[in-house]
Amino acid sequence: MAYTLEHFSELINxxxxxxxxxxxxxxxxxxxxxxxxxxxxxxxxxxxxAVYEALSHRPASEAIxxxxxxxxFHNFTLLHDDVMDNADLRRGRPTVHKRWGSNTAILSGDAMxxxxxxxxxxxxxxxxxxxxxCFNSTAMLVYEGQQLDMxxxxxxxxxxxxxxxxxxxxxxxxxxxxxxxxxxMAGASTEVCAAFYAYGEALGLAFQMRDDWLDTFGDPVxxxxxxxxxxxxxxxxxxxxxxxxxxxxxLPEILREDLEDEExxxxxxxxxxxxxxxxxxxxxxxxxxxxxxxxxxxxxIDNGARVFFENLAREASTRTH
Amino acid sequence: MAYTLEHFSELINxxxxxxxxxxxxxxxxxxxxxxxxxxxxxxxxxxxxAVYEALSHRPASEAIxxxxxxxxFHNFTLLHDDVMDNADLRRGRPTVHKRWGSNTAILSGDAMxxxxxxxxxxxxxxxxxxxxxCFNSTAMLVYEGQQLDMxxxxxxxxxxxxxxxxxxxxxxxxxxxxxxxxxxMAGASTEVCAAFYAYGEALGLAFQMRDDWLDTFGDPVxxxxxxxxxxxxxxxxxxxxxxxxxxxxxLPEILREDLEDEExxxxxxxxxxxxxxxxxxxxxxxxxxxxxxxxxxxxxIDNGARVFFENLAREASTRTH
Numbered sequence: 186m187a188y189t190l191e192h193f194s195e196l197i198n199x200x201x202x203x204x205x206x207x208x209x210x211x212x213x214x215x216x217x218x219x220x221x222x223x224x225x226x227x228x229x230x231x232x233x234x235a236v237y238e239a240l241s242h243r244p245a246s247e248a249i250x251x252x253x254x255x256x257x258f259h260n261f262t263l264l265h266d267d268v269m270d271n272a273d274l275r276r277g278r279p280t281v282h283k284r285w286g287s288n289t290a291i292l293s294g295d296a297m298x299x300x301x302x303x304x305x306x307x308x309x310x311x312x313x314x315x316x317x318x319c320f321n322s323t324a325m326l327v328y329e330g331q332q333l334d335m336x337x338x339x340x341x342x343x344x345x346x347x348x349x350x351x352x353x354x355x356x357x358x359x360x361x362x363x364x365x366x367x368x369x370m371a372g373a374s375t376e377v378c379a380a381f382y383a384y385g386e387a388l389g390l391a392f393q394m395r396d397d398w399l400d401t402f403g404d405p406v407x408x409x410x411x412x413x414x415x416x417x418x419x420x421x422x423x424x425x426x427x428x429x430x431x432x433x434x435x436l437p438e439i440l441r442e443d444l445e446d447e448e449x450x451x452x453x454x455x456x457x458x459x460x461x462x463x464x465x466x467x468x469x470x471x472x473x474x475x476x477x478x479x480x481x482x483x484x485x486i487d488n489g490a491r492v493f494f495e496n497l498a499r500e501a502s503t504r505t506h
Numbered sequence: 507m508a509y510t511l512e513h514f515s516e517l518i519n520x521x522x523x524x525x526x527x528x529x530x531x532x533x534x535x536x537x538x539x540x541x542x543x544x545x546x547x548x549x550x551x552x553x554x555x556a557v558y559e560a561l562s563h564r565p566a567s568e569a570i571x572x573x574x575x576x577x578x579f580h581n582f583t584l585l586h587d588d589v590m591d592n593a594d595l596r597r598g599r600p601t602v603h604k605r606w607g608s609n610t611a612i613l614s615g616d617a618m619x620x621x622x623x624x625x626x627x628x629x630x631x632x633x634x635x636x637x638x639x640c641f642n643s644t645a646m647l648v649y650e651g652q653q654l655d656m657x658x659x660x661x662x663x664x665x666x667x668x669x670x671x672x673x674x675x676x677x678x679x680x681x682x683x684x685x686x687x688x689x690x691m692a693g694a695s696t697e698v699c700a701a702f703y704a705y706g707e708a709l710g711l712a713f714q715m716r717d718d719w720l721d722t723f724g725d726p727v728x729x730x731x732x733x734x735x736x737x738x739x740x741x742x743x744x745x746x747x748x749x750x751x752x753x754x755x756x757l758p759e760i761l762r763e764d765l766e767d768e769e770x771x772x773x774x775x776x777x778x779x780x781x782x783x784x785x786x787x788x789x790x791x792x793x794x795x796x797x798x799x800x801x802x803x804x805x806x807i808d809n810g811a812r813v814f815f816e817n818l819a820r821e822a823s824t825r826t827h
Contacts (some may be wrong), residue, residue: 213653269609288590296649332534
């Protein structure tokens, strides 16, 4: 058993490049291939593989179709989200709708969702019903999260609790679902599935909180992208939501003003620092990492697996890029 | 056994109005409910129910979840197609993206596709793999049809054969898939599934050809909508594709001119009539109806069922609305 990111990455990249697309309409699948190739961290399929291997003591490759299903689903949501946000860039390249137009982005996204269901179904027949149920209910929660996110864009009074629920739905349940698919494939009990689901959920929250922190307080050289993009776009992050709740007089004023980007970022950052939101954000991320680790404490998994999952959880809230 | 459109309609409408939507994000599901409520002919779910009953000799209601799945899928494609076509009206009401915006239309459509997979999965566990396989491969063909349709919009030189293949993919395979789902639920053999698939495919082509004819040559009072909409929108129909191939000098000229709607419709219609495309369109539709009926000839189904499917096929190419 090889619990290394490299080992899982290799399996995933190999499978991604072997995906067979119908050949009659290359225009429909070119954007799918383009989206998958841009990579990303592949954290979701990695979770599926690692959980499967940890619980079944069999080669991770046996759950590769379910791992690919979750990666396809994730990339489908990015593709449609980018249309909705009218985003120009994704992972440093033009988004699909910028390159091929929004109609193609919508349709190729639809095809990607169906393709993910096709991959999910490549499994022993006694696993299919549970995989389907887990996959579909997870997908539905992700849509609900995206719906809340869109609704929050219009509001200046989002309570932190509601915001965390949105993040849980939009981001974390998919990591949780990725873990569950691996557990289902391994034939794990409901309790073990639930423990890994909870691990993935906490991991996702740690990951997202650190993401918010990095975008504002990261080192641009290590982070690999410009700092302050969230502030410039007035994106509702954990930092902004908290600041809006705690600096009600000051912050809406700054956001409304017609400041140059640099000045806007510097003023908002000053508010964050005054409220100690930088430290509090990191502390919250760290707490989620610890919670993730705690969910695994009662599980009977070997030490190599445990170290892998614990490192992943710690990395989520301490990473610099 | 009650092979009447009314009986099946009642089952479908009752099931549609009993669909349970998650309550946390009503904004996500209001467009789904709105789309389903506007009705339509419900021909696809009706096929699923009728085929199930004909082959199983059991109550059609046992296949209601699969019927709803296909109706949800069909309405999901309409929702996304309307965004892509920037259509204002659907069944006489504002389209979802006109009423709620295109972001909601995209996201609610996604939710509808996942919801259809959820309904499909409500079945005996030994049927799930085949249902999934049929549903997903049908869906993929529908996307390919839509992709070809979008590509054809940009072209003036589409051969009739390629056009028919596009129509087969975009429209007919879904009727074929609807039949197959009913056959799979009834535990039918591969041969019987294939016969009903072929029936649905030919039925869909008859239906679509008659649709093109009605839009140009129908009686506006009986048809219930304005005549000539396809010509006004320069929509690539069977009539226009054939006319473009046969009146290469004349027709592109007319379409390029800046004519008033009424004048444009009258001039294009004159070309159609000169080429006898009105008669030829109807003859082709009728031939597809007959082909549909022929596909059922070798099947061992009782007379009530046979009459139902034959009437449906004849109706497809002779209906006046």
